[in-house]
Amino acid sequence: MSNERLSFFVVAVQAVRDGWRLEGEPGYDSRHWARPGDVFDHVLREDGSDELEVNLVVVEPSSLHAVVAGVGGNQLKSGDLLSGER
Numbered sequence: 001m002s003n004e005r006l007s008f009f010v011v012a013v014q015a016v017r018d019g020w021r022l023e024g025e026p027g028y029d030s031r032h033w034a035r036p037g038d039v040f041d042h043v044l045r046e047d048g049s050d051e052l053e054v055n056l057v058v059v060e061p062s063s064l065h066a067v068v069a070g071v072g073g074n075q076l077k078s079g080d081l082l083s084g085e086r
Contacts, residue, residue: 003085006034008066010080019059019069020076026063034058034066039084043072046079056082 007027014021026033034040036058043052054072061067076082 004032006032006038006040006082006084006086008034008040008082010076010078010082012078013073013076015074016067019067020056020073022066022068022076022082023064024066026061026066030063033063034061034084035086036061038086039070040068040082041085042083043076044081044083046081054082 008022008024010022010024012023038058040054040056043054052072052075054070056068056070056073059067059069
């Protein structure tokens, strides 16, 4: 079985209890949208600066937002692209 790439384009970030609520848009195809328990491990910056490593577990996904918890959420900003694999 091959790995599936996950992505989420961040429009806004809000700190919430035990994590961050990310407003934005999930990946290109709903079959590849993050599910609870999936992990985002990289952040690509809109400005082209260095890629960041994070460890953000999806707690609550939807087509308009995602709630994540873990390490690195405090570094997220509008225009970032989160990526991971399932």
